[in-house]
Amino acid sequence: MAALEIRKLTKSFAxxxxxxxxxxxxxxGEFVAVLGANGSGKSTALRCVVGLETPDAxxxxxxxxxxxxxxxxxxxxxxxxxDNVCAGALGGLPLHRSVSPLLFPRELREEAMxxxxxxxxxxxxxxxxxxxSGGQQQRVAIARALCRRPRVLLADEPVSALDPSAAEQxxxxxADLASEGLAVAAVLHQPQLAxxxxxxxxxxxxRVAFDGxxxxxxxxxxxxxxxxxxxxx
Amino acid sequence: xTVTTPAPPRRRWPSPLALGITAxxxxxxxxxxxxxxxxxxxxxxxxxxxxxxxxEALPPDLTWDTVLRPSLEAALVTLGIGLLGTTFSVPFAxxxxxxxxxxxxxxxxxYQAARSVLSFLRSVPxxxxxxxxxxxxxxxxxxxxxxxxxxxxxxxxxxWAEAMEETDLGPRDALWVHGASRVQVAAHAVLPTxxxxxxxxxxxxxxxxxxxxxxLGLVGAGGIGFLINQSxxxxxxxxxxxxxxxxxxxxxxxxxxxxxxxxxxxx
Numbered sequence: 001m002a003a004l005e006i007r008k009l010t011k012s013f014a015x016x017x018x019x020x021x022x023x024x025x026x027x028x029g030e031f032v033a034v035l036g037a038n039g040s041g042k043s044t045a046l047r048c049v050v051g052l053e054t055p056d057a058x059x060x061x062x063x064x065x066x067x068x069x070x071x072x073x074x075x076x077x078x079x080x081x082x083d084n085v086c087a088g089a090l091g092g093l094p095l096h097r098s099v100s101p102l103l104f105p106r107e108l109r110e111e112a113m114x115x116x117x118x119x120x121x122x123x124x125x126x127x128x129x130x131x132x133s134g135g136q137q138q139r140v141a142i143a144r145a146l147c148r149r150p151r152v153l154l155a156d157e158p159v160s161a162l163d164p165s166a167a168e169q170x171x172x173x174x175a176d177l178a179s180e181g182l183a184v185a186a187v188l189h190q191p192q193l194a195x196x197x198x199x200x201x202x203x204x205x206x207r208v209a210f211d212g213x214x215x216x217x218x219x220x221x222x223x224x225x226x227x228x229x230x231x232x233x
Numbered sequence: 234x235t236v237t238t239p240a241p242p243r244r245r246w247p248s249p250l251a252l253g254i255t256a257x258x259x260x261x262x263x264x265x266x267x268x269x270x271x272x273x274x275x276x277x278x279x280x281x282x283x284x285x286x287x288x289e290a291l292p293p294d295l296t297w298d299t300v301l302r303p304s305l306e307a308a309l310v311t312l313g314i315g316l317l318g319t320t321f322s323v324p325f326a327x328x329x330x331x332x333x334x335x336x337x338x339x340x341x342x343x344y345q346a347a348r349s350v351l352s353f354l355r356s357v358p359x360x361x362x363x364x365x366x367x368x369x370x371x372x373x374x375x376x377x378x379x380x381x382x383x384x385x386x387x388x389x390x391x392x393w394a395e396a397m398e399e400t401d402l403g404p405r406d407a408l409w410v411h412g413a414s415r416v417q418v419a420a421h422a423v424l425p426t427x428x429x430x431x432x433x434x435x436x437x438x439x440x441x442x443x444x445x446x447x448x449l450g451l452v453g454a455g456g457i458g459f460l461i462n463q464s465x466x467x468x469x470x471x472x473x474x475x476x477x478x479x480x481x482x483x484x485x486x487x488x489x490x491x492x493x494x495x496x497x498x499x500x
Contacts (some may be wrong), residue, residue, distance in 0.1 A: 050410040051409075051410065052406055052409075052410060060273070062240060065412075066410075067410070067411055068407070068410050068411075070403060070406075070407060072402035072403050073403075074401075074404045074407040075407075076403065076404050076421065076422060076425045076426055078425050078426075078428060079421075079425055079447065085422075087408055087410045087411070087413070087417075087421045087422075088408075089411070089413060089415075090408065090411070090412065090413040090414070090417040091412020091413055091414075091423065092412070093417075095414070095417070098417050098420070098421075099417070100420065101414065101421075128381065141407070144407070145411070148411045191451045
């Protein structure tokens with residue numbers, strides 16, 4: 001059974017169909033890259049999985065918890081990296097231990113440190129998130145997601161705002177997390193980075209156009225995803 | 234090869250609607266001019282009266298024991314009214330702002346109720362609150378503090394709710410998808426993100442409230458406003474000018490401190 005299974009997912013915005021029947025499975029230990037032009041429904045599909053959007057129809061099944069990282073990272077810049085990571089696991093805490101970082105339990109802070117260590121930023125735990133570089137901030141956001149102890153990790157364009165070196169670091173990290181047993185699905189805009197994934201899924205017009213390992217997906221398959229956008233431009 | 238530059242687009246003259254609005258605004262000002270008896274000529278004719286006033290008011294009476302010392306003491310009371318009126322309104326304003334901001338509210342009923350309470354508190358002037366509380370707790374600064382707490386809760390709550398609604402909602406979404414409750418999202422995403430704006434608005438309200446507490450003194454709520462009122466009633470305009478100079482110093486000090494703190498926090 002897949003850790004993440006999406007069946008016949010549909011979603012419209014103001015009568016305009018964005019998802020027209022998406023099917024997607026991601027197994028534990030698998031890193032899936034999702035490609036597609038702007039408006040093809042990539043982000044909407046992920047947002048439906050975590051509940052930020054309500055699908056019109058279809059089924060979503062996740063094994064265990066899911067967590068998500070975003071293109072704009074969405075850390076609180078004034079708070080330390082450690083406090084931001086702790087905030088990923090607030091759901092399990094009683095209110096009196098969670099309304100202020102001063103009240104976070106020791107176990108949570110230790111878990112958050114392990115997550116920061118996993119992304120290679122344990123030495124920056126006490127630094128304000130806003131003072132870190134873009135790549136470091138995205139890794140803190142991944143640590144925040146890991147602190148929730150998810151089985152499924154979704155990443156919505158996690159490297160679009162990063163320089164090539166930082167982007168490669170983040171993609172390598174996502175691939176490593178998948179190899180450790182996490183189911184990872186990442187929306188990407190860089191076909192060359194998608195080659196690091198176990199599978200590449202192409203979305204076109206709100207449904208899956210192709211789905212296969214990088215060795216099978218050809219350059220022309222990928223190019224076809226962006227043809228309408230190029231024609232429009 | 235000759236390149237022909239395209240002709241500029243035609244001039245766009247104001248539309249009839251724009252002309253109509255302009256005419257209406259001008260008409261409103263003519264009405265206001267007449268309704269307020271606005272008359273520069275009367276001001277010129279009355280210049281002698283102003284000269285007489287300044288002759289009585291200047292130089293200011295700086296007698297330490299009878300004027301300046303009481304004035305400074307009363308200024309501290311005025312500062313105290315503004316300070317406590319601001320501080321004690323913070324918890325009420327915070328709760329109401331959280332309920333009245335779409336980023337944090339728990340439902341449309343709570344949102345509407347909180348917005349209504351804030352509108353009511355904001356629409357009743359602090360002077361009216363002061364008159365009400367003077368009848369309850371008697372003349373003095375305490376009535377002024379209570380008046381400011383009520384009025385400032387309305388204003389500050391509204392300003393804070395707007396600031397929370399304008400913050401980046403990304404951190405809120407990020408925590409929400411990770412299972413955080415509304416209170417946790419408010420505590421760890423909305424409030425820390427909006428903190429510089431919230432502190433900036435609080436300091437702005439402190440600045441306004443110190444000046445408002447001066448007016449409250451005129452209706453019996455103590456402080457230096459009370460002394461200014463007494464000086465006017467006794468035609469001691471030289472004392473009044475002293476009090477106003479003390480107020481000026483007080484307002485400048487509060488304003489500078491507030492600006493300094495806002496700069497430090499990046500508000």
